[in-house]
Amino acid sequence: MNYSEKVMDHFINPRNVGEIEDADGIGEVGNAKCGDIMKMYLKIDDDTITDCKFKTFGCGAAVATSSMATEMIKGKSISDALQLTNSAVMEALDGLPPVKIHCSVLAEQAVKAALTDYYQKQGIDPEPIVGKVPEMEEEED
Numbered sequence: 157m158n159y160s161e162k163v164m165d166h167f168i169n170p171r172n173v174g175e176i177e178d179a180d181g182i183g184e185v186g187n188a189k190c191g192d193i194m195k196m197y198l199k200i201d202d203d204t205i206t207d208c209k210f211k212t213f214g215c216g217a218a219v220a221t222s223s224m225a226t227e228m229i230k231g232k233s234i235s236d237a238l239q240l241t242n243s244a245v246m247e248a249l250d251g252l253p254p255v256k257i258h259c260s261v262l263a264e265q266a267v268k269a270a271l272t273d274y275y276q277k278q279g280i281d282p283e284p285i286v287g288k289v290p291e292m293e294e295e296e297d
């Protein structure tokens with residue numbers, strides 16, 4: 157399998173790994189088929205994502221995509237983060253092999269799951285804002 161240099165870089169030196177103890181939003185998503193799990197922590201101040209960390213128990217592409225996703229939303233507004241798509245993450249990594257596309261989907265969903273949690277904690281219904289985030293993604297063959 158051929159990975160781009162950027163994927164290898166983010167896999168070997170992932171950015172923003174860890175937990176945020178007093179996170180404002182925590183999201184956990186997984187893929188039922190490969191069993192990989194991604195956990196995303198957000199610190200949000202006045203609509204801005206001031207800090208973002210992740211833990212990924214999964215494949216190299218899952219580590220690389222979650223690392224890239226945190227880099228892409230850190231310092232951004234919530235609405236920018238909500239627009240983050242898995243294809244944008246893949247593009248930023250110079251692409252992924254087809255069998256690894258679902259790993260980037262997990263990264264997008266982890267961000268959305270964390271924002272869902274953030275809104276729930278504020279007593280706001282997240283679904284009209286964030287949409288529905290599946291907790292476990294079934295892989296499409």
Ligand code: FES
Nearest residue numbers: 190192215218259
């Ligand atoms: Fe499933 Fe990468 S193989 S997340």
